[in-house]
Amino acid sequence: MMDSLYIAWKYLTYNKVKTATLVACIVLIAFLPMALELLLDESERQLLSRAVSTPLVVGAKGSALDLVMNTIYFGDEVPEIITMAAAEKIYESDLALPVPLYVRFQARKHPIVGTTLDYFDFRGLTLATGESITMLGDCVLGATAADRLDLNVGESIVSSPENLFDLAGVYPLKMKVVGILDKTHTSDDLAIFVDLKTTYVIQGLVHGHTDLWKVRDPTLILNKDDKNITGSAKVYEYTEITEDNIEEFHYHGDPTAAPITAVIALPFDEKSGTILRGRYLTDEENHQIVKPAEVINTLLASIFRIKNVLDAVIVIVGLGTVIAIILVFALSLRLRQREIVTIFKIGCRQMTIARLIAAEILIIVGFSAIICLVLLAFVNHYDDSLVRTLFIR
Amino acid sequence: MIEINSLEFEYRAGEFHLTMPEFAVEKGEKVAVIGPSGSGKTTLLNLVAGILTPRKGSVAVGNTVVSGLSDQARRDFRITNVGFVFQDFALLDYLNVMDNILHPYRITGALKLTGEIRERAAMLAREMGIGDKLRRQSTDLSHGEKQRAAICRALLPHPRVILADEATGNLDPGNKIRILELLFESVEKHDATLLAVTHDHELLPHFDRVADFQAFQGQAAQGGQAP
Numbered sequence: 001m002m003d004s005l006y007i008a009w010k011y012l013t014y015n016k017v018k019t020a021t022l023v024a025c026i027v028l029i030a031f032l033p034m035a036l037e038l039l040l041d042e043s044e045r046q047l048l049s050r051a052v053s054t055p056l057v058v059g060a061k062g063s064a065l066d067l068v069m070n071t072i073y074f075g076d077e078v079p080e081i082i083t084m085a086a087a088e089k090i091y092e093s094d095l096a097l098p099v100p101l102y103v104r105f106q107a108r109k110h111p112i113v114g115t116t117l118d119y120f121d122f123r124g125l126t127l128a129t130g131e132s133i134t135m136l137g138d139c140v141l142g143a144t145a146a147d148r149l150d151l152n153v154g155e156s157i158v159s160s161p162e163n164l165f166d167l168a169g170v171y172p173l174k175m176k177v178v179g180i181l182d183k184t185h186t187s188d189d190l191a192i193f194v195d196l197k198t199t200y201v202i203q204g205l206v207h208g209h210t211d212l213w214k215v216r217d218p219t220l221i222l223n224k225d226d227k228n229i230t231g232s233a234k235v236y237e238y239t240e241i242t243e244d245n246i247e248e249f250h251y252h253g254d255p256t257a258a259p260i261t262a263v264i265a266l267p268f269d270e271k272s273g274t275i276l277r278g279r280y281l282t283d284e285e286n287h288q289i290v291k292p293a294e295v296i297n298t299l300l301a302s303i304f305r306i307k308n309v310l311d312a313v314i315v316i317v318g319l320g321t322v323i324a325i326i327l328v329f330a331l332s333l334r335l336r337q338r339e340i341v342t343i344f345k346i347g348c349r350q351m352t353i354a355r356l357i358a359a360e361i362l363i364i365v366g367f368s369a370i371i372c373l374v375l376l377a378f379v380n381h382y383d384d385s386l387v388r389t390l391f392i393r
Numbered sequence: 394m395i396e397i398n399s400l401e402f403e404y405r406a407g408e409f410h411l412t413m414p415e416f417a418v419e420k421g422e423k424v425a426v427i428g429p430s431g432s433g434k435t436t437l438l439n440l441v442a443g444i445l446t447p448r449k450g451s452v453a454v455g456n457t458v459v460s461g462l463s464d465q466a467r468r469d470f471r472i473t474n475v476g477f478v479f480q481d482f483a484l485l486d487y488l489n490v491m492d493n494i495l496h497p498y499r500i501t502g503a504l505k506l507t508g509e510i511r512e513r514a515a516m517l518a519r520e521m522g523i524g525d526k527l528r529r530q531s532t533d534l535s536h537g538e539k540q541r542a543a544i545c546r547a548l549l550p551h552p553r554v555i556l557a558d559e560a561t562g563n564l565d566p567g568n569k570i571r572i573l574e575l576l577f578e579s580v581e582k583h584d585a586t587l588l589a590v591t592h593d594h595e596l597l598p599h600f601d602r603v604a605d606f607q608a609f610q611g612q613a614a615q616g617g618q619a620p
Contacts, residue, residue, distance in 0.1 A: 003498075003499035003500070003506070004499075006499065007488070007492075007496075007499055007500070010487050010488055010492065011487045013487075014486065014487030014530075015487065338483075339485055342479070342483035342485070343500055344444075344468075345442070345444055345471075345477060345479065345483065346471070346472060346477070346483075346496070346497050346500065347468045347469065347470075347471035347472025347473075347475070347497070347501065347503075348468065348472065348497075348500040348501055349465065349468055349469075349501070352500050352501070356500075
């Protein structure tokens with residue numbers, strides 16, 4: 001058999017293009033459905049496990065999917081903004097514990113999640129190193145985020161501006177890393193957690209600058225009377241919160257009107273949850289309450305419907321490929337008739353030809369299998385990121 | 394050594410038929426086979442090699458009646474006892490020269506490929522003047538070099554019978570004699586028998602005997618020719 005493999009190998013390496021084409025066909029047809037299956041399994045696992053563990057989400061009326069994806073997977077699509085009044089309303093209902101979330105900003109392509117410490121308790125997030133958020137401007141990194149951003153406790157990360165061309169917009173905020181979370185294999189691993197107020201600093205709602213009452217430079221003051229003072233654009237706003245300047249930070253406006261993207265409602269019991277859901281059913285209500293598991297199941301049903309179509313397409317394409325491969329081998333045998341006749345004339349047995357063809361098929365299939373396994377290992381290794389890119393974003 | 398008796402052979406229901414009442418080649422004898430194109434010279438070689446089987450009569454090599462063997466037995470007999478130099482060289486494009494020479498050893502269990510065989514193949518190639526081209530693809534060789542590689546392949550297993558179909562057809566005059574001498578040397582060294590088809594009448598004096606096919610009844614019925 002070694003001699004047959006040797007001759008087959010020589011034939012295949014001599015006919016590189018034909019061999020590469022056959023290998024590519026087999027790899028594609030084997031890899032696609034397996035990779036798809038792998039990714040769908042992973043997406044199902046990721047999507048469902050987190051959705052099931054999140055009882056209720058309250059957000060602006062609109063796309064329930066965008067709301068859930070943003071709230072539990074910190075997806076890029078930001079739902080319509082609501083206010084802290086929504087969280088207050090849940091708190092006052094005494095039916096559930098509200099955990100407000102503001103997931104709008106990013107730092108080096110990682111979502112900045114503004115929330116309260118209740119979120120950490122709810123998700124069971126524990127610190128691997130450092131400490132929890134205690135001060136405005138502090139941040140705690142998910143394990144993967146810390147790894148990818150190559151950040152440790154004591155170092156800093158700057159928030160990314162939403163729009164480069166918005167000259168009047170917010171300045172990037174330098175946040176201090178005070179802790180790194182243990183790995184959870186969920187979206188939390190990729191997030192940068194800050195206090196809600198820190199996200200308002202990023203947005204410019206909370207800002208810090210020199211006390212205008214104390215400045216002497218007249219060009220810094222636009223307007224001044226006994227009660228009010230208006231600074232000019234020349235007033236320098238702090239882009240980093242330190243112990244020295246933290247006292248200068250202040251919020252303009254009504255705290256209940258502070259923006260958030262959603263509230264995770266943690267009902268005290270099943271009955272409370274049902275009552276709470278009922279309260280959002282009226283037409284006058286401008287918020288919606290959703291059960292993430294239901295939303296994700298709808299999404300998964302759509303994904304699996306698409307998968308069924310894809311499976312059918314892959315089966316048809318696969319059959320076509322197999323027929324094409326058989327045809328290639330059949331034509332190849334015709335083209336190699338002279339060679340076969342020569343081998344027969346030299347005196348080889350009929351089985352030898354079969355053995356040579358089998359060896360060629362074995363090598364092609366073997367190579368395809370190796371490439372397929374390498375690709376699958378790659379997909380398996382990066383399935384977390386791939387699922388996020390393909391299904392969550 | 395080669396003995397043909399009352400042989401009758403035909404291609405495709407009478408399109409061509411060959412009859413040979415009696416033909417014999419002694420052991421160690423070097424016989425040239427001449428005759429017009431389509432007279433059945435190559436057919437004769439194929440019959441002796443057991444590639445074709447006669448309709449009637451017998452073909453024997455030594456004590457083996459080749460025509461009486463089963464298809465499988467004829468293949469085994471051929472690969473171990475017959476060295477065939479084909480008219481079209483029959484080298485495989487995807488193998489280098491060395492692999493082409495060693496090819497019979499790789500396609501049968503009847504011949505064992507050893508280090509000694511490899512050395513012998515290299516030596517034979519050197520003697521044929523292609524020793525420096527062993528790693529070259531056969532497609533990179535000239536016609537003459539291909540022919541010499543094909544001869545190396547035929548001679549390597551020290552066959553009892555060497556059948557050469559226009560073995561020197563693609564060679565220049567100097568090389569023709571040199572290759573012929575090598576074939577003769579192999580025949581003498583291994584006490585083999587050479588049956589060589591040739592159109593080159595200048596070479597005939599070098600052979601022990603010339604078998605003229607016009608003496609046989611190689612006929613093309615209805616204007617057909619032997620393939």
